Amino acid sequence: MTEPHGDAAARQQPTGQAGLLPTADGPAIRGALGALLRSARWLAAGAFLLMLVATGLGLLIPPLLGYLVDLVAEQRAADTIVLPVLLILGIAIGQGITTAVGLTRLARLGEGMLAELRERFVRRALHLPLERVEQAGSGDLTARVTNDVSMIADAVRNALPELARSGLTIVLTLIGMIVLDWRFAAVALVVAPIHVLTVRWYQRHAVPLYAAQRVATGAQQHQLLDTVGGAHTVRTFRLGTAHVDKVRTRSTRAMELMLRGVRLVTGFYNRLNFAELLGLSTVLITGFVLVQNGSATIGTATAAALYFHNLFNPINAALRLVDDAQVALASLARLVGVTELPPQPENTRTGQQLDPTIKVANVRHEYVPGQPVLRDIDLEVAAGQRVALVGASGAGKTTLAKLIAGIHAPSRGSITLGEVDLTERGPHAISDLVGLISQEVHVFAGPLADDLRLAKPKAADEELLAAVDQVGARDWVQALPDGLATVVGEGGHRLTVTQAQQLALARLILADPRIAILDEATADAGSAGARVLESAAANALAGRTALVVAHRLTQAAACDRIVVLDAGAIVETGTHDELVAADGRYARLWRAWSAPRPT
Numbered sequence: 193m194t195e196p197h198g199d200a201a202a203r204q205q206p207t208g209q210a211g212l213l214p215t216a217d218g219p220a221i222r223g224a225l226g227a228l229l230r231s232a233r234w235l236a237a238g239a240f241l242l243m244l245v246a247t248g249l250g251l252l253i254p255p256l257l258g259y260l261v262d263l264v265a266e267q268r269a270a271d272t273i274v275l276p277v278l279l280i281l282g283i284a285i286g287q288g289i290t291t292a293v294g295l296t297r298l299a300r301l302g303e304g305m306l307a308e309l310r311e312r313f314v315r316r317a318l319h320l321p322l323e324r325v326e327q328a329g330s331g332d333l334t335a336r337v338t339n340d341v342s343m344i345a346d347a348v349r350n351a352l353p354e355l356a357r358s359g360l361t362i363v364l365t366l367i368g369m370i371v372l373d374w375r376f377a378a379v380a381l382v383v384a385p386i387h388v389l390t391v392r393w394y395q396r397h398a399v400p401l402y403a404a405q406r407v408a409t410g411a412q413q414h415q416l417l418d419t420v421g422g423a424h425t426v427r428t429f430r431l432g433t434a435h436v437d438k439v440r441t442r443s444t445r446a447m448e449l450m451l452r453g454v455r456l457v458t459g460f461y462n463r464l465n466f467a468e469l470l471g472l473s474t475v476l477i478t479g480f481v482l483v484q485n486g487s488a489t490i491g492t493a494t495a496a497a498l499y500f501h502n503l504f505n506p507i508n509a510a511l512r513l514v515d516d517a518q519v520a521l522a523s524l525a526r527l528v529g530v531t532e533l534p535p536q537p538e539n540t541r542t543g544q545q546l547d548p549t550i551k552v553a554n555v556r557h558e559y560v561p562g563q564p565v566l567r568d569i570d571l572e573v574a575a576g577q578r579v580a581l582v583g584a585s586g587a588g589k590t591t592l593a594k595l596i597a598g599i600h601a602p603s604r605g606s607i608t609l610g611e612v613d614l615t616e617r618g619p620h621a622i623s624d625l626v627g628l629i630s631q632e633v634h635v636f637a638g639p640l641a642d643d644l645r646l647a648k649p650k651a652a653d654e655e656l657l658a659a660v661d662q663v664g665a666r667d668w669v670q671a672l673p674d675g676l677a678t679v680v681g682e683g684g685h686r687l688t689v690t691q692a693q694q695l696a697l698a699r700l701i702l703a704d705p706r707i708a709i710l711d712e713a714t715a716d717a718g719s720a721g722a723r724v725l726e727s728a729a730a731n732a733l734a735g736r737t738a739l740v741v742a743h744r745l746t747q748a749a750a751c752d753r754i755v756v757l758d759a760g761a762i763v764e765t766g767t768h769d770e771l772v773a774a775d776g777r778y779a780r781l782w783r784a785w786s787a788p789r790p791t
């Protein structure tokens with residue numbers, strides 16, 4: 193009944209929301225749906241055929257009932273009605289069975305397509321450049337994964353089967369009516385313009401409205417995540433009122449759009465009710481006139497009236513579903529918009545074949561345009577070398593580490609890893625050449641062994657234990673209630689920060705990248721944790737080209753070379769001894785670091 197109007201939805205990017213992820217246009221949605229349908233063509237054909245048979249069988253009942261009415265009107269013998277009654281019974285049973293099987297097939301088709309679409313979306317979303325997600329706000333991505341997927345799931349489970357059934361019933365009933373008596377079919381079309389105009393009116397208003405609703409909900413969720421996620425900072429800087437205002441503005445916008453939706457739906461039903469009233473009156477009057485002048489039997493008029501009854505219910509159902517279909521379509525446009533983003537270039541060479549050198553040339557990076565956090569960075573790390581990045585907090589160490597790991601793309605300049613230019617080929621070109629341990633070490637909920645196998649899915653338990661041993665974690669791992677099978681993370685056995693970092697280092701050993709970048713969270717100097725982690729890191733980095741963001745200067749002193757960053761620029765570089773002798777910034781940092789601490 194409803195033609196996809198994704199084009200209109202695609203245009204729904206209200207001003208001020210320009211950073212949001214893209215929304216697909218009509219042809220892209222049709223293309224994606226076509227591709228999904230093609231991959232399940234036999235299931236689709238089977239479901240369609242069964243629904244066709246079920247609806248066709250249903251159409252035989254009104255003429256048979258009309259025939260029964262004629263038999264009774266002509267006062268025939270009672271036994272003449274046995275056959276038609278049995279036929280009606282058989283048809284009803286046949287229709288019930290074919291409808292049930294057809295709907296099951298249709299459900300399987302819809303769920304399969306939905307699952308495939310969701311997989312594609314997640315696959316694509318996981319590989320989106322981080323800047324793109326940050327620019328859109330993670331709320332946008334979250335809203336698409338949660339709201340939009342559930343809108344489509346609802347449509348697939350409820351609207352799609354009913355829409356298919358209603359569409360088939362309308363078409364076949366109209367054909368049945370023409371065969372029965374064309375005059376009734378002609379009368380049926382009298383109210384059609386009202387339906388057509390109602391649908392047009394509704395679509396004109398609903399598509400932009402629902403797309404705007406999705407955008408407003410995304411913006412509202414993003415704001416809520418921002419405010420709740422940053423609650424600590426919000427409180428520290430007394431930004432509560434400002435944040436509550438922002439949440440209020442976005443919530444009000446979302447609420448206003450919801451209310452406009454309710455008003456629109458009410459108007460839609462008013463028009464449909466009027467059409468139904470008009471249609472029903474016309475049918476009854478026509479039947480009365482035709483039977484009166486003898487040009488139709490009571491049986492035919494009865495069958496025609498029943499056909500009408502058959503027709504108006506699915507028409508209303510189909511038109512009612514326009515609403516769900518529009519909502520689902522706006523959601524679909526937002527899912528397909530992400531799945532259709534151009535894929536990252538494939539990894540053509542494995543990291544193991546590449547020369548593990550790092551070359552950073554003329555790199556500049558800005559998170560906020562016009563505010564560089566790194567400028568004119570030139571750095572080369574030869575194969576097997578271990579280089580430390582040192583500098584005050586905010587100097588840009590983590591940013592440089594992330595650029596080299598391919599997490600962010602530099603605003604300018606080039607980064608070459610193993611002769612592969614990241615800026616040209618994209619970070620996925622070298623994903624298995626480089627491993628990063630960032631400050632946000634995450635322990636995934638589940639058995640410890642699964643957590644380790646993220647880095648090497650096929651590793652045997654012995655291999656996992658060997659890696660755990662190298663990072664000095666064997667003792668505590670074996671002391672866990674179920675050893676490697678112990679459930680850790682959220683809801684399981686809680687690991688200390690040091691233990692989580694040891695696991696991250698063990699994962700690095702298992703993944704075995706030729707270049708390793710270490711940006712561990714700070715551990716107090718001289719603490720047992722720091723000592724354990726330093727020797728674990730030394731083992732994990734053995735034989736690799738390494739860049740270490742040195743939060744403890746003892747880490748830096750153990751490296752082949754030290755690069756000192758200050759306010760986004762490299763200010764010194766050399767070995768520990770050279771830099772101490774030069775008596776510059778590093779020497780000052782070192783003196784401050786190694787000075788006896790008050791106890």
Ligand SMILES: Nc1ncnc2c1ncn2[C@@H]1O[C@H](COP(=O)(O)OP(=O)(O)OP(=O)(O)O)[C@@H](O)[C@H]1O
Nearest residue numbers: 559560565583584585586587588589590591592741
């Ligand atoms: N995602 C981001 N968006 C905007 N600014 C950022 C972002 N990440 C870092 N910055 C800013 O970039 C500058 C450099 O930060 P970076 O984390 O690289 O420094 P760092 O030397 O690693 O500091 P630390 O030792 O405290 O981790 C800082 O001013 C920081 O506020």
